[in-house]
Amino acid sequence: MTSRNTAEAAVSSDEEAAIGTSGAEAPPVRAGRLSRVALLLVVFICAACGLVYELALVALGSYLIGNTAAQASIVLGVMVFAMGIGALAAKPLQRKAAVSFALIELLLALLGGLSVLGLYAAFAWLHLYTFAMVGVALIVGGLIGAEIPLLMVLLQRIRKQDAGSAVADLFAADYVGALLGGLAFPFLLLPVFGQIRGALVVGAVNAVAGTILVFTLFRKDLGVRARIGLGLASGAVAVILAGAFVFSSSFEASARQAMYRDPVVYAQQTRYQEIVMTEEFSWEGSSDFRLFLNGDLQFSSVDEYRYHESLVHPVLAGSRGDVLVLGGGDGLAVREILKYPDVRTVTLVELDPAMTDLARTDERLSVLNGHSLDDPRVTVVNADAFSWLRESAGTYDAIVVDMPDPDETATAKLYSVEFYGLVGSVLAPGGRMVVQSGSPYFAPKAYWCIAETMKEAGLATVPYHVDVPSFGDWGYFLAVPGDTPPTLTMDPPPGLKFMDQRLLEASTAFPLDRPPLELEASTLMNPVILEYAQGEWRDY
Template identity: 35%
Template sequence: MKIPILLLSFVLAFLSLLYELLIAQTMGFLTANAAAWYGITIGVFIGSMGIGAACVGVFPYQRDARGSLAVVESLLAFIGGAAVLLLYQAHALALFLEGNEQVALGKLVFFFSGIVTAAAVGLLTGFEVPILLEMGRSDPARRISAEKVLAADYIGALTAGCLFPLVLLPHLGLLRIGAGAAVVTGFVALGLAQRSKEEDRPLFLTVGFLLLAAFSLIFVLGSRIETAQAKGYYFSGSASWTPQAGSVSLGSGRVHRDRSPYQVIDRVDFPGGQDPDLAEMVRSYLLRPDQQHALSGWGLFLNGDFQFSADTEALYHEVFAHVPLAASGLSPRRVLVLGGGDGLLVRELLKVPSVEEVVLVDIDPVVVSLFRKDPVLRALNRDALGDPRVRVIVGDAYDFVRRNHEKYDAVYLDFPAPSDYDQSKLYSQEFYTFLKDRLGPQGVVALGVPGLFPVNDEAWGGREMSLWSDYAAPLRAGGFVRLVPFFSRLEEDNAQALAVMRRLYKGAEGMVRRDVSPDGREVRAVEIRGEENVAREMLKEHVRKMTAGFILAVPDDRVLPLEEGRLRTEGLDVLDQRRFLLSLKAGEGFDEGAGRVNSVFRPVIAGKEGVLEIRSPY
């Protein structure tokens, strides 16, 4: 009897913590502030455990400890196993309500669902140890001490905490982990039910078998159901799955999901294109009509966050690669790219005649493999990762810069937004200090800056809404003397683009533009009337959608050519000399960037999104 109770304590703690980690991971994935909600969810769980332990008397567990524990485990299997499904459905409903201007109700539905689910799992978990102790006391001759039961409980929790991120999550995914845990919990409930009081046994066994059947089916169909959830995340309307493994169809739309130890990688094929109006407008900006490719209509998302669209990525990557070189007058031979495992930035750098070697360092081997081997993705990056001038290193960028002692003429940082504290180290003073030592005598650094936008455009909210100081302060603290912001920017007087807008918005009587106030707390409605004015305003809006921020960082006070620099346009699809000048002009008006310095030891750049903000893919 002694060993089974200790083993039971270990198994139940293992399963309970798995459920809580599932809820925390899902909340972190579906909220804008992942760091905050991961912590909040764990806190709610632990607090509810205490409440559960205090309120365990609601069960007459002294009369039938095994029957009481069977009830607890059945409830836990149902709630914990279905938690991921429930939270995804609540998130989809919240996005639907937000789209119908019921933002507050949408947030209430989603966050209430998350907190209640975490609290319910914690409450039920709190019931377990007192009931286990009662089971141990039921045989006075072989009484088990509370210390040993608690020790087994803690070891089970430790095991779950280690296996969840290292083994289970990369190989199974959230939904199948939850279903698998529910199946094991169901078996435990059945075993307890068989030794419960005879009058309760038939009900317990029936419920246990139903739970086993339901969650076994979810486990088997887990990958398809999970992809259907992704379909609901990216598309409006109902999702339906087709027999092809790993893909879900809605018309011509498809989600292709891959998973790595670091992130979920979704390639989303949008019916008619992700933003057909924007895609058509972008085509009107192409330098030559024959430059259109057949890869339009799909986008890449990492952990649910938009990375790029095949329709619009050319402007972003051309500006990122070529503007820093023209503005600094640099003709690099050796280039280091940190991040950017898709090879699109590398594609652009290989167009520079002076480049002899590009070293690409990316932490995710799955992303690199996809863009090396998938025919569609290779066509997009023009097989850049297979070029003999490119050396690919799979590893952590921070560790590489800290340990590597080679010198480079230019370094490009192509990282995602710092949404958690681990990513924030790539925007830290320490990282930039190491990076400065990797530069050659005339070397420069160019980095993509998520959330940076021009301060001279009222629709963006002005200087106070820009994240300039968050990025500039650690760069300066890391030893970079001169910082030049620039943006991917298109002209708003393009005749062809305006003709597209006139056709798309023909007959429009008016519209309302919503400008953000400088403090970010208010939205000012600006009414636009007349068909021509609507067309011009929508062109401006689409140009804003294409605007992304970058920083050219120089470690000394050398004189840069900037606007006098000459852009090499050979092989470029969108960027020309005029747009090069626009990209620099859009960066005017920024101050010196005084602000709090993001550090590895004091991360301040991550988690700046509001706690009550729901993540959307765009």
């Protein structure tokens, strides 16, 4: 129950009159410090629950749709608007504040607890996520907004005080509770319960807090019918939430499978992303094994060698004693690097430890990457690449930047002038770097924006692109510090299946319908590449 934009409704002259009337006509309640503390504790709990509902909607939208900034703006804007409407709509309920509050908490617990589950279903099967999300935000926000005026009445029932003091006490508990909810969501609920079960647990807490308050401090407000009705309603909410909790795993598996063409063989929601692996067998028995992060394809085992040979071997044509890999937690780029016996060290910086653990322990993936992360030359660092580069004191002969596409706020910073400046700063003299840069056909603005961004960071680049059937036309930039572009050449080890010097030279030619573009560089404060990537990929 966050109380933004509801203070005016809580202290308006109409509501002050309602408070006085309600207090005069309602049965007396047990007054005293303990009763007041108990009510403010419920305010604290409901505030935490309300903020968790908001954050859950934002997080779910970010995972399913991307564009965290837009999802947060829509959810928070709609919910704050609805909270104001809910506060006004609560005026007629103040004469029966206790019963009304209990019913609102039960309804809020039910809808808020089931919100993630319902929206996931709307996304997976109905393709109506945005409309459903706005509807849920309106209803949940309205119910949250109705809490404050009713709690104001109940607070005054325990002990009369001036409106300013009552508002101060109420909002103090509310804001501190919101802090608890804000911290509990990412650091407790998501890691322990996940999105769906976390919302269900919070819904149960919400229902218990609201009903216990009414059945203890305000039980004299309840007639026999009201007690029976609230008891039955509480039981129904408990059964529904408990049932949803029990069957949430099977539901999630079914909903997830609906979003993928091939059978899902592994799925994990980590602190940073959703990792999904699928596998399909042809009639001949060959396997197409695929990895997805937040729904975006990372590789297909059928043709990933095309992508990784093109990414790695041109940059290793120069010095390559010490190699840095940023991203690429699947270990496939490292596999290609280790084909050179004169590589002394490989440092892999990957944000998500679950990804590198999977690359080591999953039988399919570890066989595909040649158990590369277990090689003694490889050091795995689980850290944010941007922050790690700022603190790094070493230098590297070759750097491979194999990051997810810049179609989310979190990844757009990894395609900024500032990031490429940091990468360039750890290049040894004569060193080279390569960046996977998306598709120059499907997303030409995003692709050529990377070239301008690297130029702004003091790097000279050579663009090249190849055909990767599971991705389409896919591009890269080879770069060195200074104004002179590097020579695109290869010193390949034996056993490559796709890339050679002849193909590498041809890969620098771009068709007339996808010529180079001159665009604005992307920075931390103005991540234009995010707009380019989201806009261009929308139709594919």
